[in-house]
Amino acid sequence: MLKRFSLIKQLLIVFGILAILDVALLMPLVDYNMNAIIDKQMYNKLEEVQNSYAYFHSAPPGRMVAHSFSFIYNATTGAYDFDNNDNNSNLPDNIRMMLSALSSGALQSIINDPHHRVIKDKRTYGQQTYYYRVSKNKNMNTYIVSLLSSDYSDDLVTSMQARIIYLQYGFLALSALVLILWVLSLINPLRKIKAYVDNIKNHTESTLNVKRKDEIGIVADAIVDMKEDIERQEKAKEEMIHNISHDLKTPIALIKTYSESVKDDIYPYGTKEASMDIILENADRLEHKVKTLLYLNRLDYIGSEEKSLVPFDMKELIEHIVTQMNAMNDLQIETVLDHVSFLGNSDHWRIAIENIIENAFRYAKSVIKITLHKDYLEIYNDGDPIEEDRLEDLFSPYVKGVKGQFGLGLSIVSKTAEMYGYKVTAVNREVGVSFIFTKLDH
Structure with missing residues (x-):
């Protein structure tokens, strides 16, 4: 009352x-x-x-x-x-x-x-x-x-x-x-907080200065942090739309141009079959990008629902992935694996680890090594180091990565790890880069 x-x-x-x-x-x-x-x-x-x-x-x-x-x-x-x-x-x-x-x-x-x-x-x-x-x-x-x-x-x-x-x-x-x-x-201070929230709603610039160490001060600081996060997300989404539009524009333009040429009996690659292969290749490329975006969105949905944290044999999963990867690449993967169980859905983890290994194949010079211990997984490659100012945003789904890549694969890796209580970080070594999974303390 x-x-x-x-x-x-x-x-x-x-x-x-x-x-x-x-x-x-x-x-x-x-x-x-x-x-x-x-x-x-x-x-x-x-x-x-x-x-x-x-x-x-x-x-x-x-x-x-x-x-x-x-x-x-x-x-x-x-x-x-x-x-x-x-x-x-x-x-x-x-x-x-x-x-x-x-x-x-x-x-x-x-x-x-x-x-x-x-x-x-x-x-x-x-x-x-x-x-x-x-x-x-x-x-x-x-x-x-x-x-x-x-x-x-x-x-x-x-x-x-x-x-x-x-x-x-x-x-x-x-x-x-x-x-x-x-x-x-x-x-x-509550009135100041309300005015600040109203300004956020109205997209008006303002500052909130509540010098308190109690619960009200904690709430005020959280609202300021929330506003900064919202601004970062808005900026990232704008960049995402720009980057994805640019990335999808190339295969769409190629498919459209080559299709019109084939329709006019003009074959850019000499024969009808070769030209159609290029069209199909770009269609597959476009399909892969769309599926990646959909999977990333699906992880967001799964992360918001209650999950069943069932343990599975991570060593067995990595050995299966390595066998497949070694069969498709000249560079062979080295492993040091303990019998360790991780929590979560093994299919989600498989996609995350495959993304890291595919990324390693893209940049490695001669060595890819996977090390597995209790609550610890490291995937190392001896490629070039990552710029320090890009390490923090490396796993963001909206930031353009090295060599024009959009980092959607690494975003999937990060979301999968967080969803099941783990954290992934990229660490520059003296030679090469390591991606390290560790279990969060709850």
């Missing part, structure tokens, strides 16, 4: 929900814990009052000191000691009721307790709550009864609640400010 709103609105909604939950859930919990803390403080204050030597020896019994009332209960007489022979007539009604209740309750419990344990609790009379503490006076048969009105605790609670509320509101306001600034720091 929130996805329909902007990030700022999403933030405000989420923050509002959290604020409501804070008030509904956190505040009662704070109040509960605060009341427990206040109770503990009240009992501690009563203990301090009772432990004050100066208080018990200088203040008259029944007088209020530090918001509290303290009385001496004489266990021998069973009555409270009051000053001025006024009994307890000057005390508030709630205090008299508390003293009466304690004399028949808590005081009797502590008197009858051989350990004379301290008793502390609180009671409510009417709308007034009193905290009390009863303890035995040292070396005397008397007991100290101290009372503390909840007015004192109410003041503490009110003061603490006000502070907590102010702190909470301040924290919420500061958190909201920080979150808004943080969201704005996300929105600004």
